Amino acid sequence: MKATSLILISLAVIATVNACTDTNATAGAGGTCFCNAGYYGTSTDVTASGACQKCPTGTNSVAATASGTLVTSCTCNDTNAGLKADNSGCQCKANFYGTPNAVAGGATGCTACPTGTASPAGTAAVTSCACNDTNASLKGDNSGCQCKANFYGTPNAVAGGATGCTACPTGSAAAAGSTAVTSCACNDTNSALKADNSACICKANFYGTPNAVAGGATGCTACPTGSAAAAGSTAVTSCACNDTNSALKADNSACICKANFYGTPNAVAGGATGCTACPTGTTSTAGTTVIGSCACPDTNASLNTATPPVCQCNANFYGTPTTTGASGCTACPSGQTAPAGSATNVCKAASTSSTYILPIVSLLFSLVMLI
Template structure:
């Protein structure tokens, strides 16, 4: 009976010794190095379990291991370099932090639109120096880096759901801006002799009056000035839009993309291209609008007022 009790006591002692590993980093049956460590525990006549490098991790061992066992990362936003001799975990591209620090710095996402490279030194937000959108530029602010669309583009890479930087319509332009999120930002023109229609939905640039060309073409056709003495309507795309009035009493009137020669104000008729004018002048004191083709001349109020005032002055002189 005593022999049986002795055997049970020894068995329990052995079990307690095996499961109560003396190496603090060892655990389980066999006292092998636990998760997050590597080596051979002192319980197994080894030099002891060693902690994986900061930020890196390992699985529970089933035998003797080397530092190469530390192949995973504790921070889910970091990546292990898989170096068998010196494994280490660094923040992924687009994150900043330092999981290898004595007190690990959590890998945190860069601000919307900005980016960072995987790096051992990407420990602060200042690492977020590049942009995810190729048509945006980083402000390189070490405290608050942010990416905005380039001039000539609109969008918002900083939005909760980033808005892609899209090129302005041909010929129109925009400034680099935090608010250039819609096409309405394309309010200027690349061609200095063009004007923007300032539409918030379909902004477009066209040549100024007295110029012709097509800044919206691919490639753009430069806006060129009409010859001396000629003019054109806004938006004229060809030299044929430039017109001249040879009638001495005529004037050019612009309509849309074309121009025409009509009689000047206070004249009526049809201009000619011969030496004799086709425009007849209204009588003294009479006026007519530009473009009158028939005699619509009328006396103006001011022309009637002078004779009336003269008559009243004469009457007053006679009375006094």
């Protein structure tokens, strides 16, 4: 009987020692009531105004061994998440995105941002992960960073570092994701990048200044037909005729045979010339198309019909045409003639019937008067 009484008394004492008024607390060493696992704060058994409060949804805490544990002792079940600033719940950590998994031990609901990107805590979508390189943006599939449109290179993954994406040369553009400057295409369709890729210039066989504005009228004009120019030409005078014996007209509209040549220029580069030199000793103005326009320097001479033609004195002149200075062709005396090409004085009086008729008429008139 005494033994039974002692046991009951002992159990009552133990129950009294372990009993906590706060149902979310358990008596610890010395009988002090501390908050259970999954709770934080100070039990009402320690402080009348206290209470052990449940950790925010999706978080947990170990059983307290001291009073006054903070809500920050509650850790998110998702290892890639942390408490919000107001401690009201969990959110994905900085540089992660998604919705935290509230179930302890489950797969994370927070995915790391793509390499080279960063995001603030609480980011829900991958599109909020911003590339560290300010001249880069996420690819279409959000798998990583690429240089933005009109830039080229490889984005720098390190935040705060120098950009790895260089702007395309002025007047050119490139699609997002371009890695080389050669992907930058000039906005003017008649222009292309210089050899050093520093700027746009008019293409070969064009001249002018490229229009830097996309969709605008070209600033590069095609060289006149039959002429060509090196890339980068800025003036029409840089367009050289393909026929070496021809040159641009004064108005630069087309190619014509040079002075002292005649014919039609060959428009094909490397082909035989279409402009033939005037016969020796003759000249012609630029643009002459027929041999007959090749003039002898001696104003009293002209070309004959020989092959090749040469200068000869005109009809009613005789002598040897000169190439400079005074004429070498002397005019026949008045009333005399000479055929074209006369080298010596073969001038003679014109042979006509009037030489014989006039005396006869005079004789007949005299006889009539006598009658």
